[in-house]
Amino acid sequence: MRRNPMVLITLFLILAGLACSADNDDAAMVTDDVANTDDVGGTAELSAAFAEFDEDETTIYLDGNNVVIETTGFPNHETVYWGPGNDLYRDEPDVALTPSIIPNFDGSATLVVSANPQLASTSTATNLGAIGIAVSGAAIFNDQEGNGPLSQAAASLDWTGGHIGPSVYHYHLEPTAWSEDDGALIGILADGFFIYGRKDYDGNYPTDLDASGGHFGPTPHNPDGEYHYHIQNELYLNQYYVIFPGDYQGTPNSIN
Template identity: 25%
Template sequence: MSVTAIGLSACGINNDKNTTETEAIIIDNTSPNTTTTTVIEVDPFNFEGGALVSAITTQLCTLSNGDETSCYKIEIAGAPANHEIGTFCPNTITSNADEAGIWFDGNGEVYDITGDFILNLPALYNDSHWQLYDESTGQVNITNTYASCDGAARPNVEEQYQNHCVECSIEYVNGGISQSFLIPITPVTANQANSVGRSNIGIALNGVVLAAPAPVDAILSAYTIAAFDDCAGHINLNEGYHYHGEAGCSQTQAQSDGHAAMVGYAFDGFGIFAMLGSNNTEPTDLDECRGHYGDTRGYHYHAASVSENMFIGCYKGETAQ
C-alpha cells in the first residue's frame, strides 16, 4: 500500500500558545476503494505558556520497532504552569479535607487524607501496626525535612520513616526538575500494543510528567501514605513533581465540540484526553489501552479515573528510544 502523509513539522518552536491544529492524512493511493485515516500529529503549540524551558526542536529518532523517524525534543519545566502545588499531609488528627490532599491505592477509592482517615488506617488496611500520629498530641508524623523526604519518598522506605505521611517540598528540587523527552511527530501504530511498564508514560500540556502507577504495595508495606495533592501529584527527589492520576488540573485544552478536554501526549505521540466529555460520560468503545479512533482526533486515549492509579493501559503506538 502506498501512503501519503500531509502534515506540519516544526523546528525551534517556542512555547507561546497557539490554536493551530496539526494533522496528517494517510491516504491509500493504490486501492480502488481509497480509504482515509486521520492521524493527528503532535502539536507543539498545545503546551501552556511556562510549561517548557526551551524551544521545541526536531531530530531524527529511532522507534521501538527499529524504524527511524522525526521526533520532537520537548523539555518540560517539571512544575505545573497552570496551578499551584497543593497541600499533602494533614497536620493533626482533627484536620479536614481542605487541609490536606488525597490518597488512592488502585482499589477503586479516592480518600481525602483527613484526620479521620489517619485514625481509620488500621481498619482500612486490617492491620493494627498503622500508627501515623502521636497519641499524646494528635500530631501526624510528617516527613517535613529534606532528609526525611529522601528516606521515605522511595520504594525502600527507611525504617525510621515508617508510619509517616510522606510529603516533600518543591523547594527540595529547586522549584522543579526539568526533563527532556523525544516524541514522534507523527504517531506510528504498533503491530501489537506495548506495555507501559514502570516508566513514565507521557507529559501533560502544563509541563508535568505523567508517571507510571504509584508503587502502592511498597508504600503500604512500609506503613506510609505517600500523599498526593488534590491534583493527584506529589514530589520525590528523582522526578520532582509528577502526576499519578488525572484529577482535572491537567485539562488545559477544552474542546469546542464537547469532547473531553486534552491533557497531554503519551510518548507514542497519541493525545491523551480526560475520561469524561461535557456530557459527563466515558466513551464506551475504548480498547485495552484506553484508546479509540475518531474522525477529528484520530486515535487517542482517555485517561482512567484517579482511583485506578493509572493513565492508560498500554501504548497503541511505537515510542521513541
C-alpha cells in the same frame, strides 16, 4: 586585553541567528495550529494539541519528522508540594506529605516523538518514572508506586492527584487542576499519542476503547480523527481515576 572587533561582530551575528531560530520555534507552536495532514511525503506539522501545553514550562518544536518536547517538569498550578512561601503553595492539611518540595528537584526532561506516531504491532508495558508529559509541565506516572500498588501512596496525593515520590512531582490520577470528568487534553505519552480526559470530543464517554483506553476518533485538535487515549471512566480501588494504568499501544521513547 585586546579584542578583535571582527570576532565580536561574528559572535553577535551567530547569537542573533540563534535567537531568531528560537523565536521561529515559538511562532511555529502558536500559529501552526493545523492538525496533521495526509500529505504523502510532505513535511511534518505540529499538532494543534501542542498549543495547549504551558508556554512557560515547555518548549516544543519540530525536528525533521519528530517533535521535541522539553519541559521544566514543574507544574503550573498550586499544590502543597511547592512548599510554604512559594507563590503557588497551597495549604493542604489533609495530605500526608512526602519529605520534599518541588524546587528541590531538577524536573527538566525531554521527550522526542514522531510527529505522526503509529500503533505498534505489540503493546509495551509502562515502567516506573515518567510515562508522559502533562500540559501543565509536570510528569505523568502510571498506576504503580515504587512497584507497589498506588494505594500505598494515596494519602500523599494532593488535590489534583499528584505528589513527589522519591523524585520529581508527578500525577497518578485525573488531574482535577484542569480536567474533571471532561474531554480536556491531559498531555502526551512517551509513544507520542495524546491522552484526553474521561469524555470525548462530543461530551460523551467513549464506548469503543481498547485495553489501554485508546481508540481512533476525532479530537478537539484533529476533527479528522487520530488514535488517542482517554482516562478511563472506571474507578480504581473504588476510589480513583488513574490517568494511564495500561500499556503503550505505540512505541515509547525515553523521557529524560
